[in-house]
Amino acid sequence: MVVDRKTTSPKGSYSSNAHGRLLEAGVDVFGKHGFDAATTRMIAKKAGVNIAAIPYYFKGKEGLYHAVVAYVAGKLESQVKSTLYEIEGRVAEGNLDRKEALSLLEKLLENMINFMVGSAEAPRFARIVLREQLYPSSAYDIIFNRIMAPMINAISKMVATATGTSLSRIANLRALTLIGQVIVFRVARETMVRALGLKGYSPEETAEIRGVILEQTRTTIEAMSPLNGNQ
C-alpha cells in the first residue's frame, strides 16, 4: 500500500519516518517547555530531522502541536478503552448490580493507576495533558472529548450504581475526587519523591499506592450507600 505522505492532508499520512519521529520528539519537547517556549529547532534536533520538515509535514509549529496532542490522546485512550467499552456494554444491558459496578470501578481505577503511576512513559504523555489543563488551548477539545469526558462519565455512572443512588451532581463530584486521588501521584511526583524519600515509583510502591486508593474507594462507596443490602 502506497502512503501519500504530504501533499494536501497531513492526517492521511503516517508512515513517514520523519513524521513519526517529530511526533515523538514533540511529546517530549512540548511537554518539557510548553508550546511557546518549545522551539522547532529543539524538536527537529531531537527527532534527528531537518527543521524544514516541520512546516513541510505539519504546516508549521502549531500544526505539529495539534498532531502531538491527538497522538497523546490516542495513547491515553488506549490504556482504558477496553474497560470503558466493557462498562458501556454492561450499562446498555441494564442489569448492572452494585457489586459489579464497584468491581468495574475498581478495574478502571486500576487501569489508571497502573498507567499513571506504574508506567515509565506516563510522565511524557501526562505532561502534555497537564499543560492543557493548566491553560487550555484550542487543542484541549481533543483531550476532553477523547479522555476526560468518557472517564468522568464512566466513573460517575459506576459510583452512582455502586452506591445505589441516581446519577447526580454529587456522584460527579465523587468521581472527580477518585480521579484526584490517582492523578495527585502524577502531578505531584516531585513533591512525593522529596517528601517520601523515593527515587521514582517502583513496582512495590505502585502496589502500595494502588492498595491505598482501592481500599479507600471501597470503604467510601460502602459508607455512601443508603441501604447496605445488595441492590
Add this chain to the structure above:
Amino acid sequence: MVVDRKTTSPKGSYSSNAHGRLLEAGVDVFGKHGFDAATTRMIAKKAGVNIAAIPYYFKGKEGLYHAVVAYVAGKLESQVKSTLYEIEGRVAEGNLDRKEALSLLEKLLENMINFMVGSAEAPRFARIVLREQLYPSSAYDIIFNRIMAPMINAISKMVATATGTSLSRIANLRALTLIGQVIVFRVARETMVRALGLKGYSPEETAEIRGVILEQTRTTIEAMSPLNGNQ
C-alpha cells in the same frame, strides 16, 4: 513626586511602586506562559512600568521569577499558617486524641478547599505552583519548604493520629490522596467546568465540594481505624 505618565498603565498609575507591581504582574504572566515563554515585555506592560525596571529591581528576568515564586509561597503559606501552628502546638503538647486529630485534619482541609476552590485569586497563585510541579526549577525549593513539606507533614500526622496508627508510609500515602481530592478541583478546573456544566465555582458549589471531601475523609478515617473505640 509622582509624575503622570503616558498611560500604558491601566490603573491610575502609581509610579512609586514598580517593585510590587512587577511581582503582581509576574504572577499572572509567568503563570500563564511559564518562565521561558513569558517575556519581560509582557510583564512590564501589564505592570505598567518600563522594561528596564526589571533588571534594575530584580537583576533580570530570573531574579524576578524567583521573587515571584517566593511571593506566591508566602501567600499560600498565609492561608494555612494558623492551622498549621495550632496542629504543631497540639502535637507538641502530646495529648492529642483521635477525635481532635480528625477535627484538626478537617480544619486544615477546609482551609485548603476554601482557598483552592472558593477563592477568586487562587488560580493565579496555583498556576505558579503547578508549573513548578510539572517541571521543577531551582525555585521549587522555596515552594517545597514553605508549603508542601509542612502540609504533608501535618496531614500525615493527623491521619496517623486519627486512625490510631503510627506515622508510616501508608499514612503519608493517605495524606497525599486527601490532598489530591482537593487539588483536582483546581488542576482540572477546565474539565470540571465542561463536565459539570459550571461556569466557575460558586459559593454553593464550593460548599458541595467541601461536603463531599469532608464526608469522604471522615468515613475513610473511621474505616481505617483498627479499633473503633474512641482512643
Add this chain to the structure above:
DNA sequence: GTCTATAGTCGGATAGAC
C-alpha cells in the same frame, strides 16, 4: 528612578538547490 535607543541573540518560516 525612569526613560529611549540599541546591541546582540535567537525564534519560525521560506526559497530553491539537489
Add this chain to the structure above:
DNA sequence: GTCTATCCGACTATAGAC
C-alpha cells in the same frame, strides 16, 4: 523529501540621557 541559506521579527539586557 531533505538540505542550506536567509529573511525578518522578537527577545533580554545595557548604556546613558534626564
